[in-house]
Amino acid sequence: MLCDAQNKDSFEAKWPLIQPILIKLLNQEPIKKYEWFNLFSDVHTMCLWDESCVPKLRKELETNIVDFICSIQDQIKRHEDDQALLRAYIGAWSKFLDQSNYLPHPFSSMEATNAKSNSSMNSLSQRKTPESHVRKLMLDAWYSSIFSLIKQRLQTGVMKIVYSERIGEPFDSQLVVGIRESFVYLSSDPDDRLRIYKDNFEKAYIDSMIEFYNKYALQFITENGIINYLTYADSKLKEEEKRAQKYLETGKGSNSLELHRQACIEVLISKYQELIYAECNNLINNNDIKNLKYMFELMDRIPNVEPLLADLETYIVSEGLRVLRANFETITMDSEKYVEQLLELFNKFTNLVEDAFNGDPRFMTSRDKAFKSIVNDTSIFQMDLPGSTQKGKPESRCPELLANFCDMLLRRNQNKKLTEEDIKEKLSNVVTLLKYVQNKDVFMKYHKAHLTRRLILEISNDQEMEEQTVMMLKDIGMPPEYINKLSQMFKDIKVSEDINDKFKQVARNNLHNINLADIINIKILNAGAWSRTSDKIAVTLPPELEDYIPEVEKFYKNEHSGRKLTWHHLMSNGVINFNTKLGKFELEVTTFQMTVLFAWTNRASEKLSYESLKLATELPDNELRRTLWQLVAYQKLKHQVLCYSPQVKQSKDFDENTLFWINQDFCIVRNNKAQYRGKLNLIGRLQLSTEKNREEENQEIMFLRAERTKVIFNIFLKFFYKVFYI
């Protein structure tokens, strides 16, 4: 019976039954349900009873499939036209792909037997891979007997379609997708599923793209120039990217898009980068935002924007310096114009970076770098810090001009037209510019001097705004020792106001001082915050004032013991009534001016020689000359307070016998009309220190700079110790 069964279920007996159904299946002809079922049972029983059948069955299957494929191949090959060939191939392929999905099912028993017969070691790993042998057999057969034969034709056909799409002719994109799928699915190698696709389709696609643009990009450049090419390249890149997403495999494990992108960049941009970079300068100079934007986007794909950065920097520096040089006259005289000019440039460059380079941080850094060199440029404005240790090394005047502008904003009566918001905005503009200033300490030196003047003369516009300004300066990292001093000054001036009130109260209670209390205000300040050194300048004060000094000193000693007062005559100031035969005037004067004018007390109409004025005032020579010059040649005045003879060009040229006298015809001229009553400020810019002090201040700046360098050096050393001795 066994023998009988064996015969009945042997391969030779069963195969004739199986074959017709198989062929029907391959041809996708309809089969009956029972035929389908029989196929399963036949294969199953055969494999069960006849162990030797598997190789035979496999061989027969292969022959049949190859035969079938060959017949298809004949049909396909018959098409001469590429499109028709592709269409036919895709049709046959998609059918075949369907079959490869269900044809293996009936033959699964064969595979099970096959697995059993193999060594048990392999069986484990084979069960893990669900890849069916029959399917593999089918795909391999397809690959060897049809695909490898017409692969080349298929590929060229597809590339032709893509080509016609590129040049804008009608095309059938479905064909491309179909062929690509066939390339992807054909691989039966489980380790590298995309191998066939990669070696053939992907490579061919990219190669054809490169070839296409090698030809057309160059053609475009020669015909339309490099500037128009920017737009062209940009649009083509976007187009190619879209196309690649459609036609290339995007599934897992495929890096086609990346490869394609690289190839695009290479063929469309990198190849012509020298040409493109060469245009950058012109575009920036012409402010051609649109094309710059294209250029930036193209170059950022490589990515190599270094040459653009360099061009931008050169442009900013040269343009900035050109504009400043062109307006040299106005901006050195007028700090407001200077600041406005700088701001205008800054905004211009910022807008350029924003618009043309999308505000890219790398370009912002370049702008900062270039702008810094404009601000700190020494070829246009320079100043010398006298007494500096590095003599001859010039510094930009920028910090000084910025400080002057701040002073203008913060001083009272200077900006009647400006609202508080305007001033705030302008101040924050200054702060923006200040960030780029290298010698921040110089700015702080000037700012401190201006602030001192404003606080002493009480001409500050708004205390709150002053303090806000200091906070802003602190926020942008101004040297902390200066910031500290400034805040100390604010504090100190408040303390001094309290003391002044107290002093007045005490003076009023003291009957014979009632007059004094009305006239005198005192500002007693902490030496540490305001000025490091104050030279005692010998001067003969008007008798009224000589009297009050001991009063104040007595009062202060009662308030605070252990403190020593030094009078700071340079900063002291007052208002005098100046009556001439023409009218009555109020003059705001410095102590020294006051002293000089009081020399004429009781001898108002006399002419006094320089020598006798020197005796009367006891002022040092240079201070006396300076003061007299202010009184005989005050810039804004038509009629000076004092007259002198003989005429000289500068204060140095007064000699001992130069005569001075009160100008009895003094009057104030406003709008070409003489006025016989009124107020006049002769103080101008309050002198804060003598020559010697100024030198000391500069030395202090140098000293602090050296200290900071030392600190940085120490931090650096510590860092190295840490690194090397851990």
Next chain:
Amino acid sequence: MKVTIKGYTGVAVWKWVANDDTCGICRMPFDSCCNDCKYPGDDCPLVWGQCSHCFHMHCIMKWVNGHQKSNQSCPMCRQAWKIKEK
């Protein structure tokens, strides 16, 4: 012609009158403040002992408070620390 004073603002600066430049405790100059303060001047005053030595008030208070009552002496001369009233 007549010149009279209508108003006058006298500016003076003050310094500590001390027999030394720096505080013997914190070694900071008297013109500057002790280590705990930010601003010199009224916020960080000096005090004089009966022994005539002088320190930042904050410094000597710290020193005195760190010792027992019986042992509160001037760090410079070891005399008993008593603030000199003026």
